[in-house]
Amino acid sequence: MSEQEQQTDSPEAQVTFVTHLLELRDRLLRIVIAVSLIFAALFPFANDLYTFMAEPLLAHMPSGSSMIAVEVISPFLTPLKMTLFAAIFLGMPFLLYQLWAFVAPGLYQHEKRLATPLLISSVVLFYGGVAFAYFVVFPLVFSFLIGVAPEGVAMMTDINKYLDFILAMFFAFGLAFEVPVATIILIATGITTADVLIEKRPYIIVGAFVIGMLLTPPDVISQVMLAFPMWLLFELGIVMSRVLIQPREDGDESEYRFAKKEATPAAAASEPESSSSPKGYSAPAYPDGYEPLTEEELERDLDAASRWEEDVDDEEYNYDDDDEEDEDDGGDGHDHAADNESSDNTEKTS
Secondary structure, three states, X not given: OOHHHHHHHOHHHHHHHHHHHHHHHHHHHHHXXXXXXXXXXXXXXXXXXXXXXXXXXXXXXXXXXXXXXXXOOHHHHHHHHHHHHHHHHHOHHHHHHHHHHHHHHHOOHHHHHHHHHHHHHHHHHHHHHHHHHHHHHHHHHHHHHHHOOOOOOOOOOEHHHHHHHHHHHHHXXXXXXXXXXXXXXXXXXXXXXXXXXXXXXXXXXXXXXHHHHHXXXXXXXXXXXXXXXXXXXXXXXXXHHHHHEEEOOOOOOEEEOOOOOOOOHHHHHHOOOOOOOOOOOOOOOOOOOOOOOOHHHHHHHHHHHHHHHHHHHHHHHHHHHHHHHHHHOOOOOOOHHHHHHHHHHHHHHO
16 A cells, blocks of 8 residues: 555544535535525515616616516516525625635635735626626617517516526626636636737637627627627736736746735845854745754754664675575585585595
């Protein structure tokens, strides 16, 4: 059994794994409780909430027109479904916080400093995308769709189909507004660089319009309203990546400008030198989570290594002596030297 398998099967590793599972269960339970409480608070206003979400369509429908419910149970289930999604939407900051609290202990300090602003920015951008869709995109799209309806055709939208439509649009615009965060993550992890993304800008713009075509209804207005913000947010992500991230001199990896506070020349001059360090020597900067060995630990490890080398040398020396004796004996275990000596004594006696 390999050393890795032994470490995995060890009681300490099993206890750690069970501890993580218990913590994950507690985090998920807190999320469910929080969403349930928000849902219970919004449930009495389920119909009013649905009316508010349908306002962009109702405002552009002809006078006397109304939405319809095709299924018998739709008037009850559709507002209930709307309330559940609203509870998840409002509880998203708490949900992301619980996930972050579960993952954060396993990250280095510089990773936490990068992830914290990105996490907050992702929530704000998602809310911004949803608000942009409701206040800007929906009025334009519904006005266009109702205006192009043939004469004599009355537009009567099913309440369940409308809910599915707006939820899909909310998700599309909320996800599209995460482009700056995705851009910064790609550059920070070293998958790509800002210069490479700038070179591929034409392809990215075309891809934004393709995504707008796939995620929005088949009309030009909604496609442009999704693709154009994605392009602008991509440019914003490039700018922010240059502010937050800089490549190292070797060009292989990236480091974060705000990951570690670099000492200014004035601060370095004012910092007193250690009495135990020679003049002109500065202590090396170690990565997070690494601590150098003390002098006692280093001396102990060197003594153990030297003793191990002596034991190995003794074993090799004894092994070589045994091989030489076997060669002298002819390999049959018989002492030929003793036989030769006895024969010489016999000749002398005679």
